[in-house]
Amino acid sequence: MSALAGAVVAALEPGEGTAYDGFGPVTVDVPRERWVEALEAAHAAGAVFFDLLTAYDLGPDGFAVVVHVASADARDHVLVRTTVPRDDAVLPTATGVYRGAAWHERETHEMFGVGFAGHEIAPLLLPADFGAAPLRKDFVLAARAARAWPGEKDPSDSGGRARRRTLPPGVPADWPEAGT
Amino acid sequence: MTPDARPPRTRGVIALVEESCTVCMLCVRECPDWCIEIDSHTETLPPDDTHRRPRTNAVLDRFAIDFALCMYCGICVEVCPFDALHWSPVAEYAATSPDALVHERDRLASWEATVPPPSPLDPHGVVEDPGPRRPSPRG
Numbered sequence: 001m002s003a004l005a006g007a008v009v010a011a012l013e014p015g016e017g018t019a020y021d022g023f024g025p026v027t028v029d030v031p032r033e034r035w036v037e038a039l040e041a042a043h044a045a046g047a048v049f050f051d052l053l054t055a056y057d058l059g060p061d062g063f064a065v066v067v068h069v070a071s072a073d074a075r076d077h078v079l080v081r082t083t084v085p086r087d088d089a090v091l092p093t094a095t096g097v098y099r100g101a102a103w104h105e106r107e108t109h110e111m112f113g114v115g116f117a118g119h120e121i122a123p124l125l126l127p128a129d130f131g132a133a134p135l136r137k138d139f140v141l142a143a144r145a146a147r148a149w150p151g152e153k154d155p156s157d158s159g160g161r162a163r164r165r166t167l168p169p170g171v172p173a174d175w176p177e178a179g180t
Numbered sequence: 181m182t183p184d185a186r187p188p189r190t191r192g193v194i195a196l197v198e199e200s201c202t203v204c205m206l207c208v209r210e211c212p213d214w215c216i217e218i219d220s221h222t223e224t225l226p227p228d229d230t231h232r233r234p235r236t237n238a239v240l241d242r243f244a245i246d247f248a249l250c251m252y253c254g255i256c257v258e259v260c261p262f263d264a265l266h267w268s269p270v271a272e273y274a275a276t277s278p279d280a281l282v283h284e285r286d287r288l289a290s291w292e293a294t295v296p297p298p299s300p301l302d303p304h305g306v307v308e309d310p311g312p313r314r315p316s317p318r319g
Contacts, residue, residue: 151209155238
């Protein structure tokens, strides 16, 4: 485990922060209540360079929010990650620790509908009345709903025998079909 | 940079070898951008000397790649079990309308002449000649 990740884990109660040493930088999973403390610990340990904050959709498990911060002096970096439930997707803001997180929180709020308590969020990229979070998995992609999947054709369709219908990979089965 | 000066692995345009395509639809179904379209029909071949029963054969009618949608991931080239698709380093096919970026089968086939020869095997990938094979017991 890198020194930065160790500092983040050490700042939390035993068992609260779990470090995952993957293929890239170490990822420290923290409970959402300790989000700001974890970031403060990373900052205090030298990770003063804020790279990014973003989220990804875990489906029924909610959203993962991840921050990547680095220390140029120590040539070390760490990912701090937490999860928020779908029906209460709110995190305390990271802008108190890293002011540069403001734009990223605005974008994450627009794209995933994750709220950041203590941060007055103004629209960043989308029109103010867009009314949906387009990077959520349940957001229907217009390009996938408006057009028929070219892979549905089958050269043996002229045979008359009913075949098992093939579905496009990666497109949920409950999305509307083209023309409906 | 001219196409000749680019490394052979360059992803410029996708070439189609029509003779190798069996209309298996794998490339169409794997394409994450839905940018390949194939139309085909089946025809029935009558029995002949080697086939005692009539056979159905898929015939390619249309093969088109929309390079306005393509993101050059190369999954179609990788997935083709019959090596009918190849990367060509030619990238000089800009167009003034999105429709003109849809390359139909004639145009895709014309890129075949620009496909570089396959790169030599990695030195450690070459197995030494094991010598003449023993004849199998079944002949």
